[in-house]
């Protein structure tokens with residue numbers, strides 16, 4: 001079967017909206033409901049965040065959601081259980097994004113098998129080193145039909161971007177600025193320069209821009225320089241205020257097409 | 260005798276055995292990579308070595324004495340020497356590393372310094388070298404630690420540093436480290452992060468161990484002078500992240516006849532749920548950028564540690580020590596609050612030296628050994644107890 005991520009980029013080509021949310025937040029059993037509401041609201045891709053006690057790459061908003069999810073009792077075992085009917089209820093691509101330690105403790109082989117079983121399409125593990133992926137895990141990911149998405153930042157060298165492009169599939173996650181999640185909320189001239197530089201490299205993978213995408217203005221601006229964009233902290237903030245299905249759908253609409 | 264040190268030191272991939280590496284998000288990669296590419300070149304330059312040695316001598320007050328503790332020796336029936344890192348400027352071994360790293364930061368052209376601190380000793384040592392070099396300094400410290408190590412918070416401020424509270428998680432060293440890493444992600448270009456122990460992504464554990472290795476370098480020469488041989492029978496050191504222990508072991512790693520004893524803080528006991536004894540309670544995992552041993556739940560969430568000693572209140576150990584543990588090269592002992600405080604008071608009464616509560620964990624382990632009367636035992640006295648007066652007073656049993 002074709003990976004749903006490829007299918008999404010093929011079908012739609014432009015302005016894909018990818019929404020990140022933390023599993024088990026705001027309530028333990030919200031994971032599937034939030035996913036369904038996001039798809040119904042018009043999201044094109046989902047990233048389910050795996051909560052971790054020490055999320056060094058995340059700003060206060062996602063940190064707080066992680067802490068709450070852990071307090072709610074979220075674990076990988078529970079998450080896979082919550083997602084067992086994922087593919088009867090959600091048809092858009094789903095990635096899991098999280099830190100490597102909980103995955104290692106669960107067992108990477110078991111984790112990949114479970115992802116395949118419930119219908120996860122790809123993984124984003126920001127602290128998994130490229131060399132370790134290449135040497136140890138690539139065949140395993142491939143065996144289970146999982147795409148691996150790496151991040152690039154304004155500081156990533158062209159050579160490294162090329163290497164990342166070779167090893168990635170699905171898309172490349174362009175971190176908009178050198179920052180933790182949720183830090184900045186505007187797109188500057190230096191960022192535009194960086195997006196243009198990457199776009200001129202002729203990479204095989206589509207790109208999505210993330211970090212600091214918080215509203216229609218930043219989303220549509222980011223989409224001028226990439227195939228789509230990722231909203232994280234802004235959505236978590238929304239969930240912390242109102243996590244009803246209706247609020248979620250309105251949020252998605254406000255990002256994609258407020259008029 | 261064959262020297263087996265290469266088995267225990269870092270390999271060209273940045274690993275100590277199976278531990279170490281650089282498990283960092285891409286946002287940190289350029290910073291860490293810049294350091295990795297340059298650190299050996301920088302520290303092997305002739306000018307660097309000269310300045311480092313000069314500052315250690317004239318500013319830190321090295322070499323620190325290797326003191327034969329006669330009354331302590333009598334009590335334990337062995338020849339016990341104390342390596343007096345407590346006499347370093349700022350009161351602990353931490354300054355050996357900050358002197359080294361500030362020179363590296365300067366060579367890299369960095370203008371701002373950040374650090375994390377637990378007991379405040381590393382924060383003070385960082386604030387000190389920043390004052391020395393005229394660099395801006397921000398120190399992250401857990402809110403809980405700020406309360407229990409107040410004098411050090413004020414010392415950092417007097418030295419011109421800004422102290423920022425870490426308010427997430429257990430509000431101790433682990434969380435201060437998270438905050439410092441986040442700060443570095445947000446400020447990649449002009450900032451150097453001075454990590455305070457042999458933890459973090461490669462090359463930090465190796466770099467910090469090299470700067471601290473001056474401790475065992477001196478012990479070797481001092482023992483040769485005093486005992487006619489450079490190898491002791493035992494070296495005792497406490498392990499938080501493990502920098503003082505790494506320094507005290509470094510030049511003895513390859514001499515398998517030297518027994519290396521690492522003491523971890525067991526808080527109220529390893530079965531009390533209030534401990535920081537990583538090797539006793541932890542398993543392999545990834546924390547703060549390296550594959551190491553850490554205390555965690557079955558689901559891989561990091562457990563909040565506890566120790567009376569802020570400097571040992573950390574849920575992991577550096578990969579350097581994870582490998583020493585895994586390979587059996589060092590013997591790891593768990594020491595409770597009670598045992599450590601008792602040993603600290605004992606040293607004060609017997610030798611007129613009030614040790615840091617961290618260092619008391621190394622002293623306490625002497626109780627667990629049957630020595631031969633001619634055994635030469637070195638205890639690394641990593642710091643002095645001035646910062647811990649309040650802890651001693653609260654403890655009260657003296």
Ligand SMILES: Cc1ncc(COP(=O)(O)O)c(C=O)c1O
Nearest residue numbers: 380499500501502503570617642
């Ligand atoms: C006096 C003293 N000893 C030991 C430590 C523990 O650190 P490490 O294990 O890196 O030597 C600290 C940390 O703050 C300290 O202040």
